[in-house]
Amino acid sequence: MNEEQVERLCQIAPKYGLTLEHQGLTITKVNDQATTLDTTAYMPDQFVDLLAKIIATNMKADLWQWK
Template identity: 80%
Template sequence: MSEEQIARLCEIAPKYGLHLEHRGLVITKVNDQSTELDTTKYMPDQFIDLLTQIIGTNMKADLWDWK
């Protein structure tokens, strides 16, 4: 992915309930969780799929931790 694509993704992510921060081509935060996701290793559609997997995993964890 290009830095322009990453910046655009960070702009549109809140529309889908996701907060992303980046430093250059590296995503440094996903919903306030620190990370180091090097976007150069992904095509845009692959990276979006990765983000949806992260969200799904977090939702499942929240569901099972619910009291």
């Protein structure tokens, strides 16, 4: 990914229930959780798939912790 794509992704992420922060080409926060995701290692569609997996993992955790 390039920096323009990362910036755009951070702008549209809230539409899909995510908040992303970045420094250059590195995603530094996903939903206020610190991380270090190097976006240069991914094609844009691959990175979107990774974010979808993060959402799915969080949803599963919430489901099983439901009371």
